[in-house]
Amino acid sequence: MTSGLLVEAATRVGALELAARVEVERGCLALAGPSGAGKTTLLRIAAGLLRPARGLVHCDGDVWLDTAAGADLPPERRRCGVVFQHYALFPHLSAHDNVAYGLRRLPRPERRRRAAELLERFGLAERAGARPRDLSGGERQRVALARALAPRPRALLLDEPLSALDARTRAGARRELASLLRGAGVPVLLVTHDFAEAAQLADEVAVLDTGRIVQRGAPAALALSPASAFVADFTGASVLVGMARPAPDGLTAVALEGGGEIASTDSATGPVAATVDPWEVAVAPADRPPGPTSARNRLSATVATVTPLGNRARVGLETPQPLTAELTGAAVRDLRLAPGDRVVATWKATATRLVAR
């Protein structure tokens, strides 16, 4: 029996067959995966809002659910803090009363004190009297967090806590959330669509796809060796699909769909996805191709987009499969890259990972 939170469930929801197990000791586990993978469903099972056909939920040694033993604690007795995707703040209550909602068992003055203390801690002291509809997105997120934390929960479940925020507010809110989660002191399960968010907030990432955990590890480990094309895509790598066959020198050649061939030091045969990180890809004009280099992979491409990002630029290429290169701003200026230009993209066989599709 683990000391943190264990959620294991096998059940059918709608068309989805969920069969997954996640464990979080202290710290934060990010649950990532495409839409409809079952992330929310798993959180709901942990919180007791959904009962799986078969399942097990333990928290700090207590049994919250054990379908085999017929044990099932209702949600109100699990002390499990949940931040819902759209926050689900009570619209008829002020920020203060939302936060105080879970403190009913405390005597009134103490309840007031604790709610005020949490509002203060989240920088909401001045908005205590405001109704949710009068709060900005970031303020709502903080009220939702404060509300979930108020009854001192034994586990914290967050369902895409940042996705309802606009991009500008999100960066700040993410920083706040990160510092908060470090101090939470309880196991945290965080659902997210965004790899950068997972990397910043979580110690580990578990990737859920159509109801199954397909990979689990530290964010950097996932980026380094994604277990599937989906994971690679999720981490921001480019994914090129094709058919692999053995080639000389211990290399694997991949004939890409839509044309072109590339090489990898990984070995595989049959349909594969080849992944490459954007910063591994170099670009040269098609009329002045680079001389012989150690980079084995060369693809003719058309520049689709050039996006300056600070002192770098992301260049979207069509090979015809989409490929992203990240160059320094200087390189882009020197090459005078513009959409429509014909170029050659090059990268090393060692930077090309092959994964099953």
Place this chain on the structure above:
Amino acid sequence: MTSGLLVEAATRVGALELAARVEVERGCLALAGPSGAGKTTLLRIAAGLLRPARGLVHCDGDVWLDTAAGADLPPERRRCGVVFQHYALFPHLSAHDNVAYGLRRLPRPERRRRAAELLERFGLAERAGARPRDLSGGERQRVALARALAPRPRALLLDEPLSALDARTRAGARRELASLLRGAGVPVLLVTHDFAEAAQLADEVAVLDTGRIVQRGAPAALALSPASAFVADFTGASVLVGMARPAPDGLTAVALEGGGEIASTDSATGPVAATVDPWEVAVAPADRPPGPTSARNRLSATVATVTPLGNRARVGLETPQPLTAELTGAAVRDLRLAPGDRVVATWKATATRLVAR
């Protein structure tokens, strides 16, 4: 009279006093700005969905609105393609019928042909019969775009076309949108919250704040010399607020709120915001501070977050004002940076821009 789209309006909506003018020749102008700035309001005025107290809308030499002259074309006669923030697809119509909706004046076979052609072009041929609720977010966006383009509009207005998408779908959708907007051949006005999006999709960015255009220029120009703290924040730079006073050597010293002093080569006095791009900021351990360098600015800081991003890492610092540094992955590993570490952040006075707050 311009050859593209001109929108000029002075009006009051709710608590907002809007007084702005934007012009787009061919190409795409991004309209950025915080929530409630009036971006959607301006689009609605352009489309004829809202009539301003005083205003002027011209398109390709035609007058759509001229309150002074009493001219006001209803929306249905403006031929102005609009992509709404949540797409506003007709829920009772299939994807095909949504796209064909604006083609009522064509004879039926031709209408069918054009709708099918657009669906094909947007990779939706197989989803033609699906209702909006059965489409994924990315597919919906494409249907909305196809629908807006079907009647060959004379201008295109996009209200945060990507914000309803999850982060994974968004990157792909953004690439598609970029290539599409290049081929649109009509003036495009695009509302966005996201600087990267503006940079990738638009030729120019106009920043709207509480109803007024505060800056306008190419994305790179905005990043280089933001006109306000808001613009700097929007472009991803760190913003530190303080009081400026003249200092020796033609420099300006800024006493930061919360402590610390930095220098800038820009000149200013009084309350200012100092901005610095993350890649300009270097980090050293507090117990091994860097020796004398040309970098004039030095602030003690605590590491709040370390986010690996590919071969780099973003380090969130508390100085106590928040400051972001972008380091190579190698630097982070060498320094063994972890949240809670005490560090010294350094950057050059020339990289410090001062803007009014």
Place this chain on the structure above:
Amino acid sequence: GGGGAPTLKVSAAASLKTAFTPYGASFSPARAAFSFAGSDELAAQIRQGVKPDVFASANTRLPAQLYAAGKLERPVDFAANRLVLAVPARGGKVHSLAAAAQPGVKVVVGSSTVPIGAYTRQVLARLGPGTARGILANVRSEEPDVSSVVAKLTQGAADAGFVYVTDVRAAGGRLRAIGLPVRAQPRVVYAAAVVRGTGHPRQARAFVRGLLSGPGRRALLAAGFEPPPR
């Protein structure tokens, strides 16, 4: 109306239904269409300017009033009726007039504003004071028309009620009549009149005339009505 014969609209007291329906079927100068309701409702309609062709009331007061107001031609008395105490045919607890005065019996009467209610009050006034007081104390409802009184009895909601003898006959065996002493019997006279301004004065007058002799009179007698007093 089909077949060239005009449609004659006859507004008639609810209690006349069993007599007027067969009469209407045999009435040849026009197709007679009936609206049966409380006489007072029908009078209220006519007062509001509504113009049926004929109005037949369960009393003489309402037609006289409307005649005075210029809404009707001169009314004629065409039938008489008798009041009885009606009780459910089976399982009732009231078997005599006196029993209706016992405590615990539920009695329904017509509201004093409708003919049946006015007549009932006359009856009670002429009964012995003991019986009258006992029955009045047992009254649980004052119904707006005689049909409602009948319905209360057939539904078992009440134990006894004052209705016309024709109603008991029309109830098809579900009610039983307990006769009233002759001295208590009020003068129940029905009057009918042609409505002023009717579009079919000839047929309307023929209809009213028919009530006094011929098929109308026969139908009335068959339904249990009596000829009007001279």
Place this chain on the structure above:
Amino acid sequence: MTSRRPGWFVAATVLGLAFALAFLFLPIVGILADVPPGELVSRLDDGTSLDALRLSLETTAISLGIIVAVGTPVACLLATRRFRGRALVETLLELPLVLPPAVAGIGLLAAFGPQGLLGSALDDAGLGIALTTGGVVAAQTFVASPFYLRQAQAAFGALDPALAEASRTLGAGEAATFGRVVVPGAAGGLVTGAALAWGRALGEFGATLIVAGSFRGISQTAPLAIFASFSSDFTAALALSAVLLAVSGALLLGVKLLTGEAAP
């Protein structure tokens, strides 16, 4: 709510539901239980019941047509435009709901009857309501329209206004937008409202009696026929009630299943 086993509260609520069902449904059982089914059918053979049923169906169809035709755009107007006195207008449109039907009848006569505010004008135009089938329609329209208006208003209010705006930018004028986007988008609520209004019109009794009387083939609708045969032929009254119930129950259920299926 959750998908867990029900707690005491849900159990109590289910009990409440059973109670409500019993209370609202037992009277209907009571009506049907009183008459043997064979007799129900045979009683309908007589022409009066069939005439009444036919008149009821015809007049309610016309009333519903008027209510829907006028009420749909009006409800949309009330749902989407804010103007001073909107609450007052809405209340006025809802007042017929609380009027005792007999008073409603008198009111209709006072307004549109031969001596009414507009009476002679209407009579001259051949639109007299007193003792005519038109009066039946007027009475039904008067008592039933608030049901439709209220439900339609809610349906229009729930519609995303961006849909209508999108339609406008795609070249459809206000009327085309209303017909092609707004009405289909609110269809579920409109159909439910129409079903309710139809049900109320079908049951209308008091106002019809006062305005139009109870003339077979002209104004004796099913409820009036039921009332007329109460004292004389109780079984016939019950038979007609049962048919009325069956027809309207089937309609309500059908509408519910249809709109339930159509909803996402």
Place this chain on the structure above:
Amino acid sequence: MTSRRPGWFVAATVLGLAFALAFLFLPIVGILADVPPGELVSRLDDGTSLDALRLSLETTAISLGIIVAVGTPVACLLATRRFRGRALVETLLELPLVLPPAVAGIGLLAAFGPQGLLGSALDDAGLGIALTTGGVVAAQTFVASPFYLRQAQAAFGALDPALAEASRTLGAGEAATFGRVVVPGAAGGLVTGAALAWGRALGEFGATLIVAGSFRGISQTAPLAIFASFSSDFTAALALSAVLLAVSGALLLGVKLLTGEAAP
């Protein structure tokens, strides 16, 4: 919609609104116009009208209490749980809506009357409905409850289910969640539904007459008193109607203004 000058379609709709207002409001004007205001007031002095008004207010308060107490959780159940036969249950709960009031009265007697399915048991328990004030309440509850149920169900259905779930995870059981989150969240719709049901109960006539009769102080509610004084004292009938209208109009308007203000 837009904030532009209205096109022909909007103009036509406004015309429709004016037409609807005229049609629904003129009868009310007609009632009031027939009687001088001074006389209206003086006619209320007589005890019958006041008794009737008092009885109406008392019984409708009780009926509404029953409807709200039982109907609120039931509506929530129907709105949030999916189960087989839900459409059927909903239809059964709505049937009273289409029942002619007189038939409803017959049905109530057939079910709960002295000779009804449950009659003797109820009578023995002192809950007899025939010719009692209890019968008035039963009739009002029967005809008015579908109005509340339907509106409440819509209000609960529109509530984000995540709110109830959030409440559960914050330590509130099902009943506490219902009382502290679900009901306040649906309050607007519940109040509107209650106002409609109250209006319908206040105007109830036919079923009350059949079940409870018309006896001053026991079962003669305002609509029955109005009806009773039709022929003898038309002015008194109109005076009472006017009061009924004023009271219910004020209530509907008040509720609308209140909930309109509370809404975002």
